[in-house]
Amino acid sequence: MSIWEYANPKKFMQTSAWVLPWVTGLAFVTLVLGLTWGFFFTGDDYRQGSTVKIIFIHVPAALMAINAWLMMLVCSLIWLIRRHHVSALAAKAAAPVGVTMTLIALFTGAIWGQPMWGTWWAWDPRLTSFLILFLFYLGYIALWEAIEDPDTAADLTSVLCLVGSVFALLSRYAVNFWNQGLHQGASLSLAPGERMAMTFKLPLYVAMTGFVLLFVALVLIRTRTEIRARRLRALEARGRMG
Amino acid sequence: MVELGKYAGTVLGAYGVALGLILGLVWLTLWQGKRMRRRLEATERELGIDG
Amino acid sequence: MIALLLRDLRLATRAGGGFGLSLAFFLIVTVLVPFGVGPEGGTLARIAPGILWVGALLASLLSLDRIFALDHEDGSLDILVTAPIPLEGAVLVKAAAHWLVTGLPLTLAAPVLAVLLHLPGPGFFWMTVSLALGTPALSVIGTFGAALTVGLKRGGLLLSLLVLPLYIPTLIFGADCARRGAEGLTAGTPLLMLAGITLGALAILPFAAAAAIRANLR
Amino acid sequence: MARMLELTDISVARGGVPVLQGVTCALGAGQALILTGPNGVGKTTLLRAVAGLQPVLAGQMTRPSEGVAYAAHADALKPTLSVAENLSFWAEIFGTRDIAPALSAMGLEGLRHRAAQNLSAGQKRRLGLARLLVTGRKLWLLDEPTVSLDAAAVALFGAVIRAHLTDGGAALMASHIDIGLSEASTLDLSLFRAAPGGTDAFDEAFA
Numbered sequence: 001m002s003i004w005e006y007a008n009p010k011k012f013m014q015t016s017a018w019v020l021p022w023v024t025g026l027a028f029v030t031l032v033l034g035l036t037w038g039f040f041f042t043g044d045d046y047r048q049g050s051t052v053k054i055i056f057i058h059v060p061a062a063l064m065a066i067n068a069w070l071m072m073l074v075c076s077l078i079w080l081i082r083r084h085h086v087s088a089l090a091a092k093a094a095a096p097v098g099v100t101m102t103l104i105a106l107f108t109g110a111i112w113g114q115p116m117w118g119t120w121w122a123w124d125p126r127l128t129s130f131l132i133l134f135l136f137y138l139g140y141i142a143l144w145e146a147i148e149d150p151d152t153a154a155d156l157t158s159v160l161c162l163v164g165s166v167f168a169l170l171s172r173y174a175v176n177f178w179n180q181g182l183h184q185g186a187s188l189s190l191a192p193g194e195r196m197a198m199t200f201k202l203p204l205y206v207a208m209t210g211f212v213l214l215f216v217a218l219v220l221i222r223t224r225t226e227i228r229a230r231r232l233r234a235l236e237a238r239g240r241m242g
Numbered sequence: 243m244v245e246l247g248k249y250a251g252t253v254l255g256a257y258g259v260a261l262g263l264i265l266g267l268v269w270l271t272l273w274q275g276k277r278m279r280r281r282l283e284a285t286e287r288e289l290g291i292d293g
Numbered sequence: 294m295i296a297l298l299l300r301d302l303r304l305a306t307r308a309g310g311g312f313g314l315s316l317a318f319f320l321i322v323t324v325l326v327p328f329g330v331g332p333e334g335g336t337l338a339r340i341a342p343g344i345l346w347v348g349a350l351l352a353s354l355l356s357l358d359r360i361f362a363l364d365h366e367d368g369s370l371d372i373l374v375t376a377p378i379p380l381e382g383a384v385l386v387k388a389a390a391h392w393l394v395t396g397l398p399l400t401l402a403a404p405v406l407a408v409l410l411h412l413p414g415p416g417f418f419w420m421t422v423s424l425a426l427g428t429p430a431l432s433v434i435g436t437f438g439a440a441l442t443v444g445l446k447r448g449g450l451l452l453s454l455l456v457l458p459l460y461i462p463t464l465i466f467g468a469d470c471a472r473r474g475a476e477g478l479t480a481g482t483p484l485l486m487l488a489g490i491t492l493g494a495l496a497i498l499p500f501a502a503a504a505a506i507r508a509n510l511r
Numbered sequence: 512m513a514r515m516l517e518l519t520d521i522s523v524a525r526g527g528v529p530v531l532q533g534v535t536c537a538l539g540a541g542q543a544l545i546l547t548g549p550n551g552v553g554k555t556t557l558l559r560a561v562a563g564l565q566p567v568l569a570g571q572m573t574r575p576s577e578g579v580a581y582a583a584h585a586d587a588l589k590p591t592l593s594v595a596e597n598l599s600f601w602a603e604i605f606g607t608r609d610i611a612p613a614l615s616a617m618g619l620e621g622l623r624h625r626a627a628q629n630l631s632a633g634q635k636r637r638l639g640l641a642r643l644l645v646t647g648r649k650l651w652l653l654d655e656p657t658v659s660l661d662a663a664a665v666a667l668f669g670a671v672i673r674a675h676l677t678d679g680g681a682a683l684m685a686s687h688i689d690i691g692l693s694e695a696s697t698l699d700l701s702l703f704r705a706a707p708g709g710t711d712a713f714d715e716a717f718a
Contacts, residue, residue, distance in 0.1 A: 035257075039257070044247065049247045049248065049249045050247045050249045050250065050253050051249045051252050051253055053253050053257075054252070054253055054256040054257070057256060057257060057260040058256070061260065096267065096270075096271075097267065100263050100264070100266075100267045103263055104259070104260045104263050104264070107256070107259045107260070107263075108256040108259065108260055111252055111255050111256040111259070112252070112256060114252060115249060115252055132458060132461055135457070135458040136458050138454060139454050139455040139458060142451055142454050142455070143441065143451065143455060146442070146445050146447075146448075146451050147445065148526070149511075149526050149527055150527060151511075151527055152508050152509060152511055155504070155505075155508035155511075156441050156505055156508055156509065159441070159501050159504055159505050159508070160441060160455065162501065163437065163459070163497075163498065163501050164458070164459070166493075166497070167458065167459045167461070167462060168458075170462040170490060171458070171461045171462050171465075173462075174461065174462040174465040174466060174486070175465070177465070177466070177469070177482075177483070177486070178465045178469060214264070218267065218268065218271050221271050221272070221275050222271055222274070222275070224275065225271075225274050225275045225278045225279075228278045228279060228282045229278055231282060232278070232281060232282045232285055233527075234527075234528075235282075235285050235286065235289055236285065237526075237527075237528040238289070238528075239285070239288075239289055295603075296599075296600050296603030296604055297600075297604065300589070300592070300596075300600045303592065303596070304589060304591060304592065307591040307592075308591065309591065366585070367585045367586070367587055367588065367589070368582075368583045368584070368585030368586065368587040369587040369589075371559075371562075371564055371581060371583055371587075372581060372582075372587050372601075373604070374564060375562050375563055375564065375579065375580075375581050376604050376605060377577055377604075377605065377606065378604060510564050510565075511564070511565050511566070
């Protein structure tokens with residue numbers, strides 16, 4: 001594997017140029033459709049009243065937060081093994097989107113649980129593991145910013161992503177164990193499709209698709225920006241040497 | 243308008259925060275993209291290279 | 294490889310080597326807590342395992358950026374990388390040196406300081422056992438963090454941001470094991486999990502740290 | 512004459528930007544080569560590439576495996592350790608047992624127990640060279656070996672290098688000042704400066 005093999009950024013820029021409008025358009029449509037459907041046209045849950053409507057934001061954001069990290073993990077592996085620069089830049093581009101999704105999941109989860117738990121923040125195992133995921137995201141982004149040489153930064157952040165994933169999984173399990181010890185937190189079953197009426201499931205799936213498309217659109221835009229930044233850096237370096 | 247009952251504040255709060263964060267992210271992404279494209283084109287003109 | 298361990302231990306114990314640093318920090322943190330929480334024995338006893346564990350964790354975090362930074366500045370790291378010894382082994386030795394200088398003294402000091410926090414009787418044994426099993430993980434994870442940030446200008450702050458999330462599983466199981474021991478419950482499961490994490494970390498992280506060092510020196 | 516080191520058409524990059532291109536040279540046993548050129552031309556980068564600390568962008572490099580000893584600006588000495596402790600540590604790492612010959616070659620027996628921090632610049636440099644001797648490796652890579660040394664120390668340095676060469680070793684040195692080693696051949700790296708247009712393959716795809 002020659003170290004300077006590269007996925008062709010030019011080809012990526014061309015293909016992403018014509019894909020982007022479609023993805024953003026579709027993302028907008030599905031998001032609006034899913035959220036309005038869920039917000040306006042579904043009844044209330046007999047037990048939680050209208051707070052169940054938060055599910056249409058909380059669950060997709062939570063899933064996206066985890067999937068974003070998994071996408072970064074895959075991109076890091078591709079960078080470490082195949083040295084595709086575009087995948088390293090895609091991982092860097094996905095991090096801010098992932099951290100925002102984690103924040104959304106945290107806020108909406110806390111707000112949703114407030115009426116039931118009586119406090120704005122309960123150390124519920126699920127919410128806490130998103131808090132931990134948030135810390136991992138912070139470390140990842142901070143490491144990218146701390147290193148000038150892009151290739152060294154890509155190497156280090158990829159290694160951090162691999163190790164971080166193992167420990168995030170461990171934390172997820174440890175938090176379950178830890179919370180049983182403290183108090184029997186009301187485990188709000190957020191898993192979609194569980195004894196939920198069809199009227200809730202459909203808009204939820206639409207909202208989820210909307211979030212996935214939003215994620216893809218944002219990552220595409222941000223990756224293109226990262227590639228342009230890399231190109232700018234190369235041109236400036238050439239200018240300095242000329 | 244849909245009837246939100248006594249949890250109206252909670253639901254609207256959650257949606258508000260979520261949409262706020264999403265719009266912030268979208269705006270930041272677009273703004274950074276435009277700024278980078280402008281800086282790149284300026285440098286390209288300077289070095290006389292076609293994009 | 295042993296030479297590297299002996300040299301690092303000698304360096305740490307020499308003047309300015311920072312041997313007592315983590316221990317002193319651990320003592321100060323443990324002494325400060327009652328001032329913050331109040332001297333009432335009941336509350337102190339309940340939170341004693343947690344306080345001691347968090348104190349030990351922060352104490353070992355303190356001396357992490359010295360692991361590679363000194364060798365990087367005087368050029369030894371470049372030569373170690375090109376030396377005939379495996380870099381992964383050298384990293385493991387560095388972690389062991391860090392543990393001997395900080396982890397071990399903390400484990401031995403913890404029971405003494407536990408007295409200040411009214412730790413219940415059975416807790417002393419479990420506190421020591423959980424620290425003895427947990428601190429090696431703190432050292433090797435910390436060494437990985439130090440490898441990631443070697444050569445960076447303001448690496449110290451970044452190091453804690455990178456390493457603290459990685460410490461969470463060890464902290465949860467370690468403190469839980471100590472707390473259950475203190476309350477007389479069976480502390481078997483958290484102990485096993487703690488030992489598992491430590492062994493896993495000792496097995497995987499030296500390779501990740503070595504890769505990080507090679508990337509940093511490039 | 513054993514071919515100690517052979518570089519054919521080597522190019523190296525610093526911070527992702529190529530600095531040198533098409534460097535070709537060879538070094539046999541008993542020979543010394545000095546890389547010259549203004550600061551920033553890429554002398555240190557090339558040395559680090561030969562030492563294996565850095566990948567090579569393109570070209571072939573044949574060098575004795577486990578045969579390279581690298582010495583950068585810093586002498587890799589621990590100030591709080593004594594001369595003997597420093598040397599025996601590096602001897603242990605590189606597998607040679609006895610440090611006495613290196614000490615005597617560098618005239619450091621008298622300073623055996625003095626802490627490295629109390630040595631003069633010249634003595635520190637001699638300890639650095641003693642470390643090279645202790646590695647028992649044939650090919651020495653020296654980065655600016657004679658900087659901040661007085662005339663006597665430079666002369667001693669020359670004598671050590673000559674002894675190493677007659678002993679069948681080889682030395683590749685980078686220096687922007689004269690080292691006073693008449694028999695060493697020189698190579699001006701500014702001839703191999705990477706063309707400004709030549710960004711590395713990755714950025715090439717960008718630019």
